[in-house]
Amino acid sequence: MVTLSSADSALKSLYLGVVSEQLNTEANPLLARIKQTTADVWGKEVRRVAQYGINGGVGAGTETGNLPKAAGNNYDQFVTTLKNLYGTIEISDKAMRASTNDAGAFVNLLNAEMEGLLKASSYNFGRMLFGDGTGVLANVTSVANNKVYVDNVKNLVEGMVVDFILDGDPTDVVGRKILVVDRLSKYITLSGASVNDTLIPDESQITVQGSYNQEITGLGAIFKTTGSLYGLERSTHQWLIPYMKANVGNITETAIQTAIDYLDENAGSRVNFIVCSSGVKRAFQNHLASYKRNIDVMDLKGGYKAISYNGIPIISDRFCPSGTMYLLNTDDFALHQLCDWQWLEGEDGKVIKQIAGKPTYSATLVKYADLVCTRPCGQAMLTGITEA
Numbered sequence: 217m218v219t220l221s222s223a224d225s226a227l228k229s230l231y232l233g234v235v236s237e238q239l240n241t242e243a244n245p246l247l248a249r250i251k252q253t254t255a256d257v258w259g260k261e262v263r264r265v266a267q268y269g270i271n272g273g274v275g276a277g278t279e280t281g282n283l284p285k286a287a288g289n290n291y292d293q294f295v296t297t298l299k300n301l302y303g304t305i306e307i308s309d310k311a312m313r314a315s316t317n318d319a320g321a322f323v324n325l326l327n328a329e330m331e332g333l334l335k336a337s338s339y340n341f342g343r344m345l346f347g348d349g350t351g352v353l354a355n356v357t358s359v360a361n362n363k364v365y366v367d368n369v370k371n372l373v374e375g376m377v378v379d380f381i382l383d384g385d386p387t388d389v390v391g392r393k394i395l396v397v398d399r400l401s402k403y404i405t406l407s408g409a410s411v412n413d414t415l416i417p418d419e420s421q422i423t424v425q426g427s428y429n430q431e432i433t434g435l436g437a438i439f440k441t442t443g444s445l446y447g448l449e450r451s452t453h454q455w456l457i458p459y460m461k462a463n464v465g466n467i468t469e470t471a472i473q474t475a476i477d478y479l480d481e482n483a484g485s486r487v488n489f490i491v492c493s494s495g496v497k498r499a500f501q502n503h504l505a506s507y508k509r510n511i512d513v514m515d516l517k518g519g520y521k522a523i524s525y526n527g528i529p530i531i532s533d534r535f536c537p538s539g540t541m542y543l544l545n546t547d548d549f550a551l552h553q554l555c556d557w558q559w560l561e562g563e564d565g566k567v568i569k570q571i572a573g574k575p576t577y578s579a580t581l582v583k584y585a586d587l588v589c590t591r592p593c594g595q596a597m598l599t600g601i602t603e604a
Contacts, residue, residue: 220577223312223326224566224567224568227567227568228567231326235557236557238334238338239337239557240252241517241518242519243342244341244345245531246489246531246533246544248516248517248520249549250546250550250587251550251551252553253552254552261295261296262296262297262552264552265293265294266291266292266293266446267289267291268453269289269290292453293447294448294590295446295447296433297586298552298584298585299432299586301341301584302560302580302581304333304578304580305333305580306571306576306578307325307326307329307568307576307577307578308577309570311325333581339373340424342533342535343371344431344434345435345535346536347434347436347437348436348440349429349431349433350431351423351424351427351428352421352423353372353422354367354368354369354370354371354422355420355422356380356419356420357402359411359413359416362405363404364404364405364411364416365401366402366404369397369402370537372394372404373397374395375393377391377393377394379423379424379428380422381420381421381423387415387417387420388415389406389411389415391425392406392407393407393408395407432585432586433586433587434587435542438589438595439460439595439597440457441457445592455483455591455593456593457592457593458592458593458594458596458597459475459482459593459595460597461474461596461599464599464600465601465602466602467500467503467598467601472541475487475596476528476543476596479545479595479596483591483593483594484594485545485548485591485593485594485595487528487543487545487596488544489544490528490530490543490544491542491544492530492536492540493532493533493536493537493541493603495538495539495603495604496540496541497531498603499602500523511524512524538603539599539602540597541597541598541599541601542597543597545591545595548591548594549587550590551588552585552588553583553584554584555583556583559579567580
């Protein structure tokens, strides 16, 4: 007979390892290339020493002259707060009782819930990798006939529960589920009461529920020229600014190689991973085809396949901004975490708990982590690429 206790045990012993592996290596090809570590985690913060420039204690001199003065390496300290990442499954008491005497039915019930959790977690974690930490999914352009029109639907999907933020504060519309995403007309519809431009003013921002300014430090936060990064100001730490080339137009091998050479010559960085939007990938494939070039295919960790540029994998990602290509040295990145994915346990050690006032049970996966790039100047971004 299946019991709540046996379900609890199954989540801990059978599902946790599989879920962690899939979220860490199969959720996103870029994430699979980034090392995950518990090093440099101090309490609720990541404190990472970053070296920049070169050691100045080198020089030439005369046979009997003074030796070069020791100058030492250049160091700064990065400080960032661990972000709280959650994923919750929910099972009704009725569904559990219906499968009490059927182990197979109960396993199917758990499998379905876990697959849904994996899909949602993979989607959101992959999205965060390209975000700027604010959690903003899109900007509202107008509201009419109970439809919320937005500037971009790339990060929006049916079932997502969202808040609307205006000038940093929540509006009267929060915790609403997205029912419809019209990707051609760029609008969404929401659960609950009707909405209008008074409840959701133009220029409001859409975020995942409760996530505003709470997401990991993604590529969107790293590829900037102003402001601070990991507690340091870019205005006084120029090495925090990556190579960024705008208005590229048609993608060519020359544009890619120019960025690679710049990083090699100015930062001593070797690009080992290229990620772009699907339209940019198609454009590059068309470029190769126009010169009758063979398109080499590479197998990557996590079961992904990529095309190759001089042995460097090029992979498209659904969350990469349109017309954009990132050229990265993934050795400079690390996901610093307090621990790997774990179930949130109560004082009794149980992971499945009844939701107060409801005939349902829930279990929550947690991870406390943030993404750190120790050498931002060793990364590059090309934008304004004409897509195919």
